[in-house]
Amino acid sequence: MSTHFAQQLLIWFDAHGRHNLPWQDNRNAYRVWVSEIMLQQTQVATVIPYFERFMERFPTLTDLAGAPVDEVLALWTGLGYYSRARNLHKCAQVITEQCQGKFPNNTKELAQLPGIGPSTAAAIVSQAYNKPAAILDGNVKRVLTRIFAIAGWPGQKSIETQLWELATKLTPKQRNADYTQAIMDLGATICRRNKPLCVACPMQTECQALTQNRVTELPTRKAKKAIPEKQTWALLLANHEHKIQLHQRAHKGIWGGLWSLPEFASLNELQNHLALQGIHQHAKCLPQVKHAFSHYKLTIHPYLVELSANHGHIQESALVQWYASKQMDTIGLPSPIKDMLQQYWA
DNA sequence: AAGTCGGGGCG
């Protein structure tokens, strides 16, 4: 019963789908995997330059597995969700050590690997091996909730289960790679979140949302809640060579594993820290930096201290080091911090 | 089942 739905979509895909994405060239499991991880919660146009740089630096799984994780994070700066980069690196090492460097070719084994969940596992099976597997990403959820007029927030368990069943039924055994690409392309270019191009849609006649004039209300939005605002005080400590003191953040939590400025809960704590280091210079207040996360807003209050050449040596450690401007591309930094440092050096 | 993780696109 699924063949008609799939065939209709494939006819549209052959004429109007995206056939020139970088990971569609020299297609192999490694390139497909990296692209799928980058594309989690991130749009295609944003991913493309990151993917190109990544493949230039790490052309093969072996290159990635053998690299320091800091270099992987450096290439990830600005993409967000940095646990993806850590899991990617970890996964490369697991496949190298436990799978003889060969990717599994089934969803069950793939979904055991770090950073690979049900949808990404299916996407790899479909895109890399052209084997039948159903995906359920944001695009597919949007397309299916509209065509079948399924109300309720798709993140809700019951709705998601229903969508998985539907996606599985509709997924064909033939041309599976093209089909999964087709339904994502339809979601990205025609069945868009805002201003969908229903007049150009190949599924117009069977789209229940269109028939019922409910396209704009589907998929159902998530119930919203208040977003808290937090503040932090950051120390921009520069030595006489204009090197900046950075410390590596904990691997878990916000900006996990990235190098950032030392942070304090108040200006008082920042100044106490300086005093303990034997630094008695005035900390100069810099313009505050605002940054928005999906779940809270952060205001950073940076304070600058420039040490003179005769100031006593400040100790380094594994987690606290001095960095020069030219080293910024070798480590992972949070975007707003990187911007702030470039302002300082400019 | 709900919360966490992030930067960018877009109206």
Next chain:
DNA sequence: CGCCCAGACTT
């Protein structure tokens, strides 16, 4: 400025 995006992981 608010909402959304080729989700996975933790609790």
